[in-house]
Amino acid sequence: xxxxxxxxxxxxxxxxxxxxxxxxxxxxxxxxxxxxxxxxxxxxxxxxxxxxxxxxxxxxxxxxxxxxxxxxxxxxxxxxxxxxxxxxxxxxxxxxxxxxxxxxxxxxxxxxxxxxxxxxxxxxxxxxxxxxxxxxxxxxxxxxxxxxxxxxxxxxxxxxxxxxxxxxxxxxxxxxxxxxxxxxxxxxxxxxxxxxxxxxxxxxxxxxxxxxxxxxxxxxxxxxxxxxxxxxxxxxxxxxxxxxxxxxxxxxxxxxxxxxxxxxxxxxxxxxxxxxxxxxxxxxxxx
Numbered sequence: 582x583x584x585x586x587x588x589x590x591x592x593x594x595x596x597x598x599x600x601x602x603x604x605x606x607x608x609x610x611x612x613x614x615x616x617x618x619x620x621x622x623x624x625x626x627x628x629x630x631x632x633x634x635x636x637x638x639x640x641x642x643x644x645x646x647x648x649x650x651x652x653x654x655x656x657x658x659x660x661x662x663x664x665x666x667x668x669x670x671x672x673x674x675x676x677x678x679x680x681x682x683x684x685x686x687x688x689x690x691x692x693x694x695x696x697x698x699x700x701x702x703x704x705x706x707x708x709x710x711x712x713x714x715x716x717x718x719x720x721x722x723x724x725x726x727x728x729x730x731x732x733x734x735x736x737x738x739x740x741x742x743x744x745x746x747x748x749x750x751x752x753x754x755x756x757x758x759x760x761x762x763x764x765x766x767x768x769x770x771x772x773x774x775x776x777x778x779x780x781x782x783x784x785x786x787x788x789x790x791x792x793x794x795x796x797x798x799x800x801x802x803x804x805x806x807x808x809x810x811x812x813x814x815x816x817x818x819x820x821x822x823x824x825x826x827x828x829x830x831x832x833x834x835x836x837x838x839x840x841x842x843x844x845x846x847x848x849x850x851x852x853x854x855x856x857x858x859x860x861x862x863x864x865x866x867x868x
Contacts, residue, residue, distance in 0.1 A: 632688035632712060632867045634859060636663040637678055637704075639695025639719070640792035641763045641772070642785070642846065646694070649852030650859070657860065666697055670795040671727075675703035675802075688712045688867045692859055693719045694848060695822065696792060699728060705805035713862040714809050717855055718816035718847055721830040722801035729797050736825035743771060743821055748791070760791040771820045774844035785846075806834040812862045813838045814847065814855060821845035837861070 634654050636647045644663040654661045664681045667674050678700055682689060690713045693701035698719025705711040720728055731737050745761040752758045768786035769775050775782070813831035817824050817840050831838045839858055843851040 631659050632690045632863050633660045633685050634690050637693045637697035637701050638666050639697040641789040643790050650848050650855050653856040669793045671799040674700045678704035682708050690863045695719055702804045703802050712866040714806055714811040715859050715862050716813040718819050718845055721834045724803050726801050727798050736829045737823050739825045740823040759794040762791045772845045774818055776850045810866055811836040812858055814858050815840040816843045816847045819845045
């Protein structure tokens with residue numbers, strides 16, 4: 582019993598010591614604090630009036646895909662945040678990113694790639710700090726659109742369907758969900774047009790994060806691009822979202838549009854062009 586008491590006391594002491602190293606902001610807004618929020622706030626404090634650039638990744642990728650763009654934006658003096666996109670469902674993913682946004686002080690330029698575009702379209706609603714939306718080879722749905730309906734439209738069918746493999750996963754409450762993964766053998770051709778070194782492409786295929794089928798079929802809500810200025814980069818060689826569909830969505834959103842020769846993961850192959858478009862949106866909307 583004495584040994585157990587000493588062990589419990591040691592655990593308690595270590596817990597207190599760890600908690601004492603965490604700085605809590607007393608005036609922070611209530612609500613969940615997603616990963617990276619404290620960093621984004623510190624960056625905003627350092628850089629003053631420059632907007633915080635929030636980069637939202639899409640399906641079959643993760644936030645590390647933004648690394649070349651993050652490096653360039655930070656070098657230019659922008660505070661940058663690339664939060665994880667849960668990829669579990671459009672409503673819940675948008676709520677998560679919305680919580681991130683509401684804990685950032687000052688203006689925000691919100692950037693979405695691929696499925697991340699659908700997420701930012703819903704996450705920015707009702708947030709006056711979001712001054713610009715930037716879509717990078719991304720879905721920009723109207724109300725009632727889903728990823729499935731957009732890909733099934735006439736412009737969406739101008740390329741072959743993405744080679745996705747369905748698998749099951751457990752959900753809360755004991756039910757079973759379905760998630761989709763890109764066939765790793767076809768990932769380099771579909772997402773990168775084989776433009777990166779083969780070892781890097783295979784690593785990206787191995788590291789991809791699956792997308793829940795719920796995110797594919799869920800209808801989108803009122804689009805933020807109706808009230809927030811938007812920019813759009815069309816990846817002219819995209820094999821995951823049809824370039825014709827990208828042009829359609831950009832035109833419908835009234836977006837400032839730039840077309841670049843590049844694959845779906847254009848932030849990895851053409852990071853300079855992506856950075857330039859984000860900087861254009863920041864200059865146009867936050868001065």
